[in-house]
Amino acid sequence: MTLIDGKSTSLQIQDEIKSLVEVRTKRGQKKPHLAAIIVGDNPASRAYVGHKIKACERVGFESTLIELSESVREEQLLSEVEALNNNDSIDGFIVQLPLPDHIDDQKVLEAVRPEKDVDGFHPVNAGNLSLGLPGFQPATPAGIMELLKRYKIETSGKHAVIIGRSAIVGTPMTLLLSRNANPGNCTVTLCHSRTQNLEEITRSADILIAAIGKPHFVTKSMIKPGAVIIDVGINRIPDASRKSGNRLTGDVDFEGAAEVAGSITPVPGGVGPMTIAMLLRNTLQAADQRA
Numbered sequence: 177m178t179l180i181d182g183k184s185t186s187l188q189i190q191d192e193i194k195s196l197v198e199v200r201t202k203r204g205q206k207k208p209h210l211a212a213i214i215v216g217d218n219p220a221s222r223a224y225v226g227h228k229i230k231a232c233e234r235v236g237f238e239s240t241l242i243e244l245s246e247s248v249r250e251e252q253l254l255s256e257v258e259a260l261n262n263n264d265s266i267d268g269f270i271v272q273l274p275l276p277d278h279i280d281d282q283k284v285l286e287a288v289r290p291e292k293d294v295d296g297f298h299p300v301n302a303g304n305l306s307l308g309l310p311g312f313q314p315a316t317p318a319g320i321m322e323l324l325k326r327y328k329i330e331t332s333g334k335h336a337v338i339i340g341r342s343a344i345v346g347t348p349m350t351l352l353l354s355r356n357a358n359p360g361n362c363t364v365t366l367c368h369s370r371t372q373n374l375e376e377i378t379r380s381a382d383i384l385i386a387a388i389g390k391p392h393f394v395t396k397s398m399i400k401p402g403a404v405i406i407d408v409g410i411n412r413i414p415d416a417s418r419k420s421g422n423r424l425t426g427d428v429d430f431e432g433a434a435e436v437a438g439s440i441t442p443v444p445g446g447v448g449p450m451t452i453a454m455l456l457r458n459t460l461q462a463a464d465q466r467a
């Protein structure tokens with residue numbers, strides 16, 4: 177069984193990005209600059225944004241964090257987005273999700289200029305992805321594609337099963353894996369909460385991707401021996417042995433799955449760090465496109 181190490185792969189990609197930033201600065205170009213807007217005090221969102229800002233420092237990017245209160249009005253948030261759209265020193269920015277209930281997420285995401293939409297969530301970037309045109313790819317599916325590539329996992333002709341159809345993970349993952357490219361050329365089945373005979377389908381997967389948000393949902397009996405298992409889930413579960421009283425775990429029962437899988441990503445240390453690496457890669461791309 178191969179452990180697909182997203183943490184070390186992410187650090188390797190960050191080193192590559194750092195070298196490219198050094199080349200840019202030697203040429204007299206400015207450092208790429210990523211901004212992030214965070215609304216409210218959701219601890220998980222704060223942790224994610226913190227990791228992103230720290231990664232910017234690591235690769236030599238500038239970063240700006242804009243913190244808004246939970247009670248911020250939608251118009252205020254939209255005017256912050258507009259300010260970043262018009263700020264020439266910012267190459268790309270993200271609005272950390274989820275947003276409070278009184279704010280329309282879609283309206284905010286559509287306000288981000290597609291050229292600065294390094295999360296790849298704007299309909300223009302989503303449309304480009306579905307047509308196979310250049311644009312910003314959402315970081316999590318892009319990170320999974322990068323893991324498949326760097327671990328030389330054969331995808332052509334394979335059956336990939338994705339559980340979860342979100343706009344940020346499952347749906348773009350379907351598009352990327354089914355493309356006529358390498359990695360790609362998979363036959364893809366996209367499953368969701370209305371899927372019937374889920375276990376029967378997952379047992380036929382050569383590549384199984386879980387993006388559900390339910391701890392340990394995928395068990396050993398759902399896995400074909402030798403399959404590649406990619407666990408996107410990030411779930412916090414109680415753990416009395418930890419000082420914090422909880423720990424992070426994925427959507428896959430790692431111990432059971434590892435007994436049958438050919439390769440598997442851990443949580444933490446799998447897809448999560450790759451998401452950050454791909455956000456940095458998108459930001460560098462945004463900076464290069466503006467240069």
Ligand code: NDP
Pocket residue numbers: 316339340341342343344345346367368369370371374387388389390408409410411447448449451
């Ligand atoms: P969502 O929470 O938006 O959606 C969950 C999906 O799972 C839905 O499509 C839902 O189906 C499906 N689902 C729920 N229950 C079942 C079931 N019993 N059987 C089959 N399908 C089911 O998904 P996200 O993609 O936003 O997040 C998924 C997980 O990935 C979360 O744990 C999240 O924290 C994590 N995540 C991790 C990232 C990383 O960087 N590692 C990045 C983004 C997310 P339906 O559509 O029918 O409701």
